[in-house]
Amino acid sequence: MHIPDAFMPIPQGIFYWAIALVFIALSLRWVRQEMDETKVPLVAILAAGIFVIQAFNLPVALGTSGHLVGGALAAIVLGSPFAAIFILSLVLIVQGFIFGDGGLTTMGANILNMGVIGGFVGYYSYHGILSATRSVNLSAFAAGWLACVIPALAAAVELWLAGTFPLELGLIAMGIYHALIGIIEGGITLVALRLIASVRPDIVEISNGVGA
């Protein structure tokens, strides 16, 4: 879902960068207010894990592959969508500048899609579904799936505005492919949430169905 420079006119990229910078500033406020030194190791490992697992494309059918994005996982584990924005921004900056994965002019759009939209959708859908169903497993899977599909649809709209994709075909193709990729996102979000809660129950508490 990493939009390359070629897919978007530079002025539109600057527009999304401006929006992204506001959320990056808010995420740094979250770091200052909420992240004490006991949480730093978890945040660092979560970010490293999201970075590397994004390089691990799994086949999903229809001639397409996909990987974890990680917005929902970061937001659920750390208890805030701003945590996802902080982690995804850093991951996308390293991927773009060092490895050429995702553009530089489009990095703001990528941060907006995967970090901001992914983080907010993942966090609030997890807690909304959890309060309705009391099922951590269902909530984590559904939150991961939604945090993959909805940012993909946002990217389709942005790329329609960029003149790169037609609206209808862009939404259909991005929706179908990411509905499949979202199964990976939901599955890994669920498994990783359970794994992290088992080794760091001091930070992530899901045993009573309450969630992080």
Place this chain on the structure above:
Amino acid sequence: MDSWRFVAAGIVIAILIAIGAVYLASPAPDGLESTALVVRGDKTLTGDTPPDAGVREDPAGRLTYESLLPDYSLGDAWGKPGEILALTTGILLVILLIYGISRLVARPAK
């Protein structure tokens, strides 16, 4: 589990994922690339991706940028071990950035 053991275990797991990614990751295009191929008519919505299909990334008026380690690789001469090294570099860089920024802006532990 104490913090240093947690970080060490996390780095080991991340490097194992990196090795898996280098040898096992699917070469098929991701969802965005597949959509671009469908839009260009190089792929059908539900069909396989032709082996020679590729996404053009250098149209006029757009930024072109040569990254330090493009495609998570140290170059052809280094092969797969170079890709593992590139990903390990990224893993360590992300961890250092998190520690650095956190040290700059986070409040001290109570």
